[in-house]
Amino acid sequence: MAKRELTSGEHTLLERAGREVKHGMVVNLGIGLPQFLPEHLPANTDVTFHSENGFVGMGEGNPEGTPDSDVIDAGGRACKVVPGAAFFDSLTSFAIVRGGNLDLAVLGAFEVSLSGDLANWKIPGKLTPGMGGGMELAQKANHVLVISHHLDKRGRGKLVPQCSLPLTAPACVGTLVTERAVFRRIDGRMHLASIHPDFDRKSALEGINADVPTPDVLEPWEATP
Amino acid sequence: MAKRELTSGEHTLLERAGREVKHGMVVNLGIGLPQFLPEHLPANTDVTFHSENGFVGMGEGNPEGTPDSDVIDAGGRACKVVPGAAFFDSLTSFAIVRGGNLDLAVLGAFEVSLSGDLANWKIPGKLTPGMGGGMELAQKANHVLVISHHLDKRGRGKLVPQCSLPLTAPACVGTLVTERAVFRRIDGRMHLASIHPDFDRKSALEGINADVPTPDVLEPWEATP
Amino acid sequence: MLDRGTTVEKAVTSYVRSGQTLMVGGFGRGGVPFTTIKYLADNATDYRNLTLIKNDANEPGIGIDLLLKQGQVKKLIATHIGLNPDFIRQMNDGEIECELIPQGIFAEKIRAGGAGIPAILTDIGLGTEVAHGKATYEMEGKTLLVEPCMRGDVALICADIADNAGNAWWRGSNRNMCVVMGTACDRVIVEAKQIVETGNLKAEDIHLPSVFVDVVVPAGPLPHGEL
Amino acid sequence: MLDRGTTVEKAVTSYVRSGQTLMVGGFGRGGVPFTTIKYLADNATDYRNLTLIKNDANEPGIGIDLLLKQGQVKKLIATHIGLNPDFIRQMNDGEIECELIPQGIFAEKIRAGGAGIPAILTDIGLGTEVAHGKATYEMEGKTLLVEPCMRGDVALICADIADNAGNAWWRGSNRNMCVVMGTACDRVIVEAKQIVETGNLKAEDIHLPSVFVDVVVPAGPLPHGEL
Numbered sequence: 001m002a003k004r005e006l007t008s009g010e011h012t013l014l015e016r017a018g019r020e021v022k023h024g025m026v027v028n029l030g031i032g033l034p035q036f037l038p039e040h041l042p043a044n045t046d047v048t049f050h051s052e053n054g055f056v057g058m059g060e061g062n063p064e065g066t067p068d069s070d071v072i073d074a075g076g077r078a079c080k081v082v083p084g085a086a087f088f089d090s091l092t093s094f095a096i097v098r099g100g101n102l103d104l105a106v107l108g109a110f111e112v113s114l115s116g117d118l119a120n121w122k123i124p125g126k127l128t129p130g131m132g133g134g135m136e137l138a139q140k141a142n143h144v145l146v147i148s149h150h151l152d153k154r155g156r157g158k159l160v161p162q163c164s165l166p167l168t169a170p171a172c173v174g175t176l177v178t179e180r181a182v183f184r185r186i187d188g189r190m191h192l193a194s195i196h197p198d199f200d201r202k203s204a205l206e207g208i209n210a211d212v213p214t215p216d217v218l219e220p221w222e223a224t225p
Numbered sequence: 226m227a228k229r230e231l232t233s234g235e236h237t238l239l240e241r242a243g244r245e246v247k248h249g250m251v252v253n254l255g256i257g258l259p260q261f262l263p264e265h266l267p268a269n270t271d272v273t274f275h276s277e278n279g280f281v282g283m284g285e286g287n288p289e290g291t292p293d294s295d296v297i298d299a300g301g302r303a304c305k306v307v308p309g310a311a312f313f314d315s316l317t318s319f320a321i322v323r324g325g326n327l328d329l330a331v332l333g334a335f336e337v338s339l340s341g342d343l344a345n346w347k348i349p350g351k352l353t354p355g356m357g358g359g360m361e362l363a364q365k366a367n368h369v370l371v372i373s374h375h376l377d378k379r380g381r382g383k384l385v386p387q388c389s390l391p392l393t394a395p396a397c398v399g400t401l402v403t404e405r406a407v408f409r410r411i412d413g414r415m416h417l418a419s420i421h422p423d424f425d426r427k428s429a430l431e432g433i434n435a436d437v438p439t440p441d442v443l444e445p446w447e448a449t450p
Numbered sequence: 451m452l453d454r455g456t457t458v459e460k461a462v463t464s465y466v467r468s469g470q471t472l473m474v475g476g477f478g479r480g481g482v483p484f485t486t487i488k489y490l491a492d493n494a495t496d497y498r499n500l501t502l503i504k505n506d507a508n509e510p511g512i513g514i515d516l517l518l519k520q521g522q523v524k525k526l527i528a529t530h531i532g533l534n535p536d537f538i539r540q541m542n543d544g545e546i547e548c549e550l551i552p553q554g555i556f557a558e559k560i561r562a563g564g565a566g567i568p569a570i571l572t573d574i575g576l577g578t579e580v581a582h583g584k585a586t587y588e589m590e591g592k593t594l595l596v597e598p599c600m601r602g603d604v605a606l607i608c609a610d611i612a613d614n615a616g617n618a619w620w621r622g623s624n625r626n627m628c629v630v631m632g633t634a635c636d637r638v639i640v641e642a643k644q645i646v647e648t649g650n651l652k653a654e655d656i657h658l659p660s661v662f663v664d665v666v667v668p669a670g671p672l673p674h675g676e677l
Numbered sequence: 678m679l680d681r682g683t684t685v686e687k688a689v690t691s692y693v694r695s696g697q698t699l700m701v702g703g704f705g706r707g708g709v710p711f712t713t714i715k716y717l718a719d720n721a722t723d724y725r726n727l728t729l730i731k732n733d734a735n736e737p738g739i740g741i742d743l744l745l746k747q748g749q750v751k752k753l754i755a756t757h758i759g760l761n762p763d764f765i766r767q768m769n770d771g772e773i774e775c776e777l778i779p780q781g782i783f784a785e786k787i788r789a790g791g792a793g794i795p796a797i798l799t800d801i802g803l804g805t806e807v808a809h810g811k812a813t814y815e816m817e818g819k820t821l822l823v824e825p826c827m828r829g830d831v832a833l834i835c836a837d838i839a840d841n842a843g844n845a846w847w848r849g850s851n852r853n854m855c856v857v858m859g860t861a862c863d864r865v866i867v868e869a870k871q872i873v874e875t876g877n878l879k880a881e882d883i884h885l886p887s888v889f890v891d892v893v894v895p896a897g898p899l900p901h902g903e904l
Contacts, residue, residue: 361554654848
């Protein structure tokens with residue numbers, strides 16, 4: 001696991017995101033916060049993790065590993081595999097993604113538009129790392145879950161009327177989870193779906209300069225026991 | 226090896242065809258006479274045989290094998306493999322063919338046209354086995370060598386002005402070897418190239434109802450020592 | 451990893467329905483899911499009107515010939531049917547429709563279906579009757595055929611070894627079309643000659659990863675010892 | 678089987694020339710042919726004006742960064758360059774051209790080049806700047822991008838084990854783009870961490886068959902132990 005102390009807000013959003021993950025799913029985790037998802041899954045959720053550089057069955061980080069280890073994830077982190085893991089090449093890896101066998105991609109975002117467009121790969125003139133496998137993950141995973149702090153350092157939310165940055169894929173985000181709220185794309189438009197008990201409707205939409213539909217009845221934040 | 230006694234004419238044409246095979250080549254053998262080519266190769270010719278159902282490094286027939294054996298050639302014959310053989314699936318098998326890694330396909334023919342068109346997969350209303358891998362082998366092997374008896378039972382040769390049967394591939398035959406003669410495609414047209422010492426120019430063209438260019442100087446039939 | 455082991459009966463009754471398109475592995479006898487096919491033949495009234503995508507038509511009396519003979523198949527998409535004269539007669543008599551595709555393109559169309567590639571462009575078959583009626587695309591002055599991908603409802607494939615999670619491995623020339631078919635169907639039934647504990651196959655040497663596979667069922671003895 | 682073993686020097690001087698397009702294996706450090714790359718860097722005046730096709734730009738100071746830094750590369754075709762800020766600066770300053778392609782399509786374009794498929798049709802990148810300027814094809818009411826195949830003059834890839842004939846096998850996540858690049862170039866140089874007698878790899882488990890490979894050379898020790 002990447003070395004980093006999580007804040008309580010991050011724990012909160014990761015735990016809520018973890019409840020979007022169902023038993024038996026094949027899941028790809030983007031770099032950053034998504035890499036902390038495995039330790040926040042509900043108990044007895046048997047999930048198979050896909051690493052787009054070439055395997056399924058990714059296990060926990062390998063503390064003895066170096067960047068030269070023979071098993072690294074797509075971010076270059078040495079890791080272990082679980083029994084039943086399979087290694088393959090980049091062709092098979094993305095055949096899994098494009099062919100409909102990746103149930104869930106958990107990604108970070110710069111921007112998510114009200115129609116579910118995702119921008120997370122390029123800030124022109126500032127950040128040009130390349131899209132890697134991100135476009136395929138965003139466009140072809142059966143469900144795209146974006147997780148993010150509710151507000152960035154300048155107090156802005158991720159949900160915007162239209163993305164100003166180059167798109168990773170249009171109309172791809174199914175769910176956005178922050179430490180305050182859950183948003184879901186319904187009929188082509190992101191809706192408020194759930195609010196953390198510590199927040200109200202107003203703070204669940206704080207920083208979001210967009211007209212987000214907010215149904216009267218929301219999903220409970222906690223799992224029903 | 227298929228159970229069959231070869232005639233002396235067949236031995237002759239197979240030996241002549243064997244001299245078209247060069248050291249280090251990757252070679253695919255069609256069903257029938259081509260399957261007898263390995264035992265007619267010149268000494269010290271190290272050839273890798275490709276079997277389009279999924280391996281390279283095909284060795285000799287396996288007399289103990291049945292059609293249920295785990296190693297069969299594309300005709301269903303149990304066979305052995307040589308050290309260094311590799312098994313793969315149909316995708317890789319034809320990637321080898323289409324990608325330019327098959328040096329030579331040795332095939333049978335119903336008809337070869339003067340322009341090198343090949344018909345060997347279908348006789349409408351009579352024979353409809355399907356093309357199998359034949360079209361790709363004919364179209365994409367780096368060289369296509371057709372071997373055949375000089376005359377069929379009705380006294381007709383294989384070389385025709387135009388094929389009357391459905392084509393396997395147009396303009397694909399590089400060399401045609403019979404027990405009497407060798408023909409090569411030069412500038413898009415099949416030419417007489419060599420004659421067996423027991424035959425003369427007339428008998429080398431017997432049964433061929435086509436205007437075959439016959440250069441004054443021919444290649445020797447036997448290998449130059 | 452989930453445990454995907456079950457019985458042939460459960461697998462077939464769960465996933466296979468009349469009217470579906472089934473991809474069936476095998477080239478000659480290697481890779482043919484004889485046990486699963488036999489179940490379909492033994493319950494013929496429940497599995498009819500099938501479209502089969504299979505390299506060949508097997509030999510008379512074995513494999514998919516059982517389904518062809520019993521009238522369970524409306525169409526066969528194949529590359530070579532030369533070892534089954536009975537089916538050639540059925541085809542020539544118009545009893546069963548047959549579409550023939552060059553073998554490598556047959557494999558590529560299935561791969562495209564599995565890999566989320568809507569179509570490939572190819573020159574294979576140009577200048578032959580295979581090209582008749584097909585859409586074309588001009589690229590760099592050359593005419594190419596547009597070959598759309600193929601997918602199926604259920605894949606029936608036979609592996610030599612599978613683990614309980616569904617990872618599969620093939621011996622010798624048995625792999626043929628099995629792996630690619632296992633990527634290109636909504637449901638994948640792996641019939642395995644040997645089933646081992648999950649983790650007992652070397653992770654680098656797995657030919658078909660478990661994420662493509664729905665269930666693993668044991669292969670019975672080969673049904674044609676008497677042939 | 679032919680014996681394809683040789684030295685890095687012989688392999689490179691036989692096949693690599695200035696101005697060529699080289700495919701270079703690796704994702705992160707796994708699969709990167711560090712020894713062969715080092716030879717190109719140590720003989721920089723002989724190998725210039727190269728186009729590199731590689732998943733990423735390596736990290737500063739290792740792998741192809743040596744070639745990028747020394748001005749031996751005119752263009753890099755890649756999917757992700759985020760771990761090499763030095764190259765990002767070179768790209769932004771216009772010193773070296775860079776084309777970025779979605780990772781799976783990058784692999785598919787190379788596969789198509791190796792498998793004799795002139796182009797594939799895909800919807801990946803539609804609605805993004807990746808689609809700008811690309812040819813399109815309408816199929817069943819949907820717009821698809823035409824992605825032509827990619828080929829290279831020489832492939833440089835690093836395997837974990839190769840036999841003398843050129844059959845190659847990869848450990849863990851080292852396989853990545855190596856196998857497909859090994860099918861898509863006129864010449865293929867396999868750098869191997871371990872070289873075994875021909876026949877010592879299990880025939881079913883070979884990842885890249887020898888027929889694609891021209892020469893096998895021994896990998897030296899990893900050059901970046903000090904990093």
